[in-house]
Amino acid sequence: MKAEFKNEPFTDFNDAGNNLEYDAALQRVAAELGGDYPLVIGGERIQTNRKFQSVNPAAKEQVVGIVSQADASLAEKAISTAATAFESWKLTEPGERARYLYKAAALVRRRKHEFSAWLTYEAGKTRAEADADTAEAIDFMEFYAREMQRLAEPQPLTRIDGEDNELYYIPLGVGIVIPPWNFPLAILAGMTTAALVAGNTVVLKPASTTPVIAAKFAELLREAGIPDGVVNYLPGPGGEIGDYLVDHPLTRFICFTGSRDVGLRINERAAKTAPGQKWIKRVIAEMGGKDSIVVDSDCDTDLAAEAIVASAFGFSGQKCSACSRAIVHEDVYDEVLAKVTERANKLVMGSPAAAGTNVGPVIDEKAYRSIRHYVQIGKREGRLVLGGGTGDPGGYYIEPTIFADVGPEARIAQEEIFGPVVAFMKAKSFDEALEWANNTDYGLTGAVISRNRAHLERARREFFAGNLYFNRKCTGALVGAHPFGGFNMSGTDSKAGGRDYLLLFTQAKLVSEKM
Numbered sequence: 001m002k003a004e005f006k007n008e009p010f011t012d013f014n015d016a017g018n019n020l021e022y023d024a025a026l027q028r029v030a031a032e033l034g035g036d037y038p039l040v041i042g043g044e045r046i047q048t049n050r051k052f053q054s055v056n057p058a059a060k061e062q063v064v065g066i067v068s069q070a071d072a073s074l075a076e077k078a079i080s081t082a083a084t085a086f087e088s089w090k091l092t093e094p095g096e097r098a099r100y101l102y103k104a105a106a107l108v109r110r111r112k113h114e115f116s117a118w119l120t121y122e123a124g125k126t127r128a129e130a131d132a133d134t135a136e137a138i139d140f141m142e143f144y145a146r147e148m149q150r151l152a153e154p155q156p157l158t159r160i161d162g163e164d165n166e167l168y169y170i171p172l173g174v175g176i177v178i179p180p181w182n183f184p185l186a187i188l189a190g191m192t193t194a195a196l197v198a199g200n201t202v203v204l205k206p207a208s209t210t211p212v213i214a215a216k217f218a219e220l221l222r223e224a225g226i227p228d229g230v231v232n233y234l235p236g237p238g239g240e241i242g243d244y245l246v247d248h249p250l251t252r253f254i255c256f257t258g259s260r261d262v263g264l265r266i267n268e269r270a271a272k273t274a275p276g277q278k279w280i281k282r283v284i285a286e287m288g289g290k291d292s293i294v295v296d297s298d299c300d301t302d303l304a305a306e307a308i309v310a311s312a313f314g315f316s317g318q319k320c321s322a323c324s325r326a327i328v329h330e331d332v333y334d335e336v337l338a339k340v341t342e343r344a345n346k347l348v349m350g351s352p353a354a355a356g357t358n359v360g361p362v363i364d365e366k367a368y369r370s371i372r373h374y375v376q377i378g379k380r381e382g383r384l385v386l387g388g389g390t391g392d393p394g395g396y397y398i399e400p401t402i403f404a405d406v407g408p409e410a411r412i413a414q415e416e417i418f419g420p421v422v423a424f425m426k427a428k429s430f431d432e433a434l435e436w437a438n439n440t441d442y443g444l445t446g447a448v449i450s451r452n453r454a455h456l457e458r459a460r461r462e463f464f465a466g467n468l469y470f471n472r473k474c475t476g477a478l479v480g481a482h483p484f485g486g487f488n489m490s491g492t493d494s495k496a497g498g499r500d501y502l503l504l505f506t507q508a509k510l511v512s513e514k515m
């Protein structure tokens, strides 16, 4: 067993040397932009006639890669290849499977800035956000490798005289892994490697806007020695091949992270038994959020402002954990609003490749239009205090935007915007603030900024969120320390990066021998 798990440290970008190394990585990756990426099924690289251009959201004209697109017949080939590979992969010892993950983690660590640079180009992540994404990918692999080794140990069972009883966690079969674009390395790596270290094989369908980083990761798994067919890289239109993969009778489980609508669709389709299907499909679905930071009357208002700005505008608010509602007690409302506005006003919006940029672009034209539409709605539902505008038209830039005096039932207080927009809501009491924090269909993250112990204890019991934080931001869960996943329409609360996670990818088998 390896040494105890520790989180990968983040890079300090106040250090000039680290910035120079990042510059060099950006340059190396720039030389590779525009390359061709085939599908990879059973180790075979397959070019298709239909291609998708992945572009840099910060510079729309820049092509990051040209990616082949699968159709139903290639989806069929990927599933049957994964099913064949499962017959041998499931027999691989858990320790051996774990070693592949340690190796893959070491390879990413060695090329950390290079992976982060791809995230900057393809997802528009600033240096710090890209670095955190890469570090989390390393963490997931290190953590799940240890977890598999733990699950492979003899499991505690009640002793019965004359019997020898053992319980094994065995794999499920072929899994469809469907990640989102917003953590295109960490979440993709976490879901894929959790599935395979548990002994399953995978069809990996990356998000359409970030298929290149997915191809880089699939290639790295090969380099780490994972046999052909265990992970099959299958980019293609979600709406088209997604249903095919989900509906397939050989699909044993679906591991999805993304929007509520797609998650619910997958859940519904997976519940229908296809002809020839022998099992109940398992669905692991992590979905959206409408997350609140509650600010109490007795609190450190600087801390509150810092937490709101970091949670609302980090990666332009494109995190399921982002604070899109600041619910502030009326006693400190004006002060907190002023402090948040002052801090947000100083954020530097611009190219995520540049050192010192705080806010990059949003992911694509669709997101850009949708967020701008919400800004228009916000102008009717609240008072625009900051932002509302756009930036360099060469990219999809939207200014950090603050609306004040928003009601709890307003659309911008209820619907996931997934952009740099925060709604301030003035609560008369802590009771009212807590009631509003719970009045959404979601239940992913939340935070309370307070010095009042009784209020914190109440929130501990009553604030209905999968990840609740006190006196800090509501983003930035760390693997192992903050297992991540939400309640209600935020998903199945699968707690990625926690000790329960791998169980979702296994089934327990008990063998009892009479002695």
Ligand SMILES: NC(=O)c1ccc[n+]([C@@H]2O[C@H](COP(=O)([O-])OP(=O)(O)OC[C@H]3O[C@@H](n4cnc5c(N)ncnc54)[C@H](O)[C@@H]3O)[C@@H](O)[C@H]2O)c1
Binding pocket: 178, 179, 180, 181, 182, 183, 187, 205, 206, 207, 208, 237, 238, 239, 240, 241, 242, 243, 246, 257, 258, 259, 260, 262, 263, 265, 266, 286, 287, 288, 289, 319, 320, 321, 416, 418, 444, 484, 485, 486, 490, 491
């Ligand atoms: N809870 C979490 O842990 C978590 C983490 C990250 C993102 N998210 C959520 O993800 C959303 C943003 O990500 P997104 O825009 O990529 O989400 P999305 O639902 O649009 O897409 C997610 C994935 O589903 C695929 N897809 C689309 N239609 C499909 C279908 N019919 N069948 C199968 N797959 C299909 C997409 O191609 C993509 O790979 C936000 O709602 C955010 O809150 C949640």
Ligand SMILES: N[C@@H](CCC=O)C(=O)O
Binding pocket: 182, 183, 318, 319, 320, 321, 474, 475, 476, 477, 478, 484
């Ligand atoms: N785990 C990340 C959010 C993932 C979703 O976007 C966080 O805690 O901020």
